[in-house]
Amino acid sequence: MIPAAFDYVAPSTVEEALSALGQAGDDAKVLAGGQSLMPVLRMRLADPQLVVDLGKIGEMNGIREDGDSLVIGAMTTHHEVMRDRLVQEHASLITLATRTVADPQVRHRGTFGGSIAHADPAGDTLAPALALDAEMVVASADGRRSVPAAEFFQDYFTTAIGPEELLVEVRIPKWTGWGAHYEKFNRVAQAWSMVGVAAAIRVSGGAIAEARIALTNMGPTPIRATGVEQALVGQSPTSESVRSAARHATEGTSPTADASADVDYREHLAEVLTGRAVIAASGV
Known part of the structure; x- marks a missing residue:
């Protein structure tokens, strides 16, 4: 099938993305890797007026250390996560789980933050995030807030992210030396x-x-x-x-x-x- 018509924007900053979401409200969908959204659009199970593509927002990509935590940008692909040496050393459970996600094609396009925000209970990144006490950093026009994984996942395909908010990064404590x-x-x-x-x-x-x-x-x-x-x-x-x-x-x-x-x-x-x-x- 062919998706229904929608407007499309590809902002280059988090602030621009939030502005677009604020104007569209419930009529917008966020496009990260697109592995979940595109089939839904093609089957017309969703009919957004606006699709906000996050692919050009560089600040939402990459992995870094921040004291006793690892910070994974929401737009970092599964492939990048599973190959990252910091993740392998300090959060090997994330490495192992990410390796099982779908197939190489999906892992090269699908994003770590996108799968977490999608909140499919059968998804392979959610349970590791919960086990390791990850915190989801959610941005809005009012600033940023951190939501513990235990509070972030609320129901089937439902999270603590509001309609005018974005998941921008996932912070994971270091579990160096733990078996996983x-x-x-x-x-x-x-x-x-x-x-x-x-x-x-x-x-x-x-x-x-x-x-x-x-x-x-x-x-x-x-x-x-x-x-x-x-x-x-x-x-x-x-x-x-x-x-x-x-x-x-x-x-x-x-x-x-x-x-x-x-x-x-x-x-x-x-x-x-x-x-x-x-x-x-x-x-x-």
Whole structure:
């Protein structure tokens, strides 16, 4: 299909983009990599009066250090994120999860911030951002504000970004020295996660000192598996102790049934994949 007619602007600064959004309000859509927006426009599931293309805003691209945090510009592509040495060193969970996003073509065009703002519960960047306590920096005409990941994701495809705001960067604390793994299950290559598990583990003295686990596609938003985290602390990362802790993976989740899997199957996957992710992240 062919999209309905719309106006198009390609601002070169965040301020120009915000001005365009302020004039259009709810009648505008933001174009980042376009991997999600373009199919929606072609199927006419969205009918914006204005599309604001962020591709020319250089300040929203790139990765840098800022004290104890990494700052990832919202327009940085998945390909750039997964190859960045700073991310590999200080937030390897992001590297591993980004490698699983779709295929090379999508990773070269799709953006890290775009996937976070799209907030598809099956997306592979949301759970790692939650597990690592990322903060989303949102800009508006009134200035900028930081929103913790735990408050940013609100419902299916719904975030804390207002209609006249932009996600401009993602700030991630440094988790240097932590083990990490992203375990994803899908029926066919390059598909969305049926279930995914993001795990970051710190092992000290042969025991798990800290654990951060988040689940993909087990509810309308990514979910922290706090029951698993608590059960792991102080345990030696053996297959038996990890399997026991992974039984808590479904606590607080609300998976839905669809053409890919029913609820029971997703819950089973969550337990199995959590065990695998923790074992891998622990370096056992």
